[in-house]
Amino acid sequence: MSEQNAKRDWSKVNRRASRIVNLRLTPEEEAEIESRAAGEQTTLSHYLKAAALSQPVTRRVSRRQSTADVELLRSIHADLGRIAGNSYQIVRAMNFGRNVPDEEATAILKDIRAALVRTREQLFTALEREP
Known part of the structure; x- marks a missing residue:
């Protein structure tokens, strides 16, 4: 002891x-x-x-x-699924030796960033907090 x-x-x-x-x-x-x-x-x-x-x-x-907005949380869950899917596409292409064109990668990364920003805002709204 x-x-x-x-x-x-x-x-x-x-x-x-x-x-x-x-x-x-x-x-x-x-x-x-x-x-x-x-x-x-x-x-x-x-x-x-x-x-x-x-x-x-x-x-x-x-x-x-819970005072969380269930529909908003479902929307956040869907956005996170899209982010995961987009990320997987890039990683999979690279793992198979495919050169991902800069334009395609940039477009996907912009989509991911926009979804993350939107998801962050939605989370704060659902949890009734300030960012």
């Missing part, structure tokens, strides 16, 4: 929760609790745990509540 581990107070180390507790609620109670958790921008599980243990509720956005 390293010296650092020997000095560590293991009682204070955060351990991943491993127990599952079931709870029976009416549909109205469930809706109310979910609404309160959403108002606190936290998961239902975290909200209930914090309330039960009289701890402050901290922001913890659920991983399941």
Whole structure:
């Protein structure tokens, strides 16, 4: 055991929760609790745990509540497929000893660059972030 581990107070180390507790609620109670958790921008599980243990509720956005635009992500996926296909064409031609004309390579590389720029912009839009 390293010296650092020997000095560590293991009682204070955060351990991943491993127990599952079931709870029976009416549909109205469930809706109310979910609404309160959403108002606190936290998961239902975290909200209930914090309330039960009289701890402050901290922001913890659920991983399941994605705000990403699915259609935009599909478009990005398609662009990435085109980029891969164009790149493969150049590499394959070179591997077979074919000289790729400068004009053809330049055109393909311009297409790839345009698709990458478009994909980057779409990703930022889908993830609601600024570039």
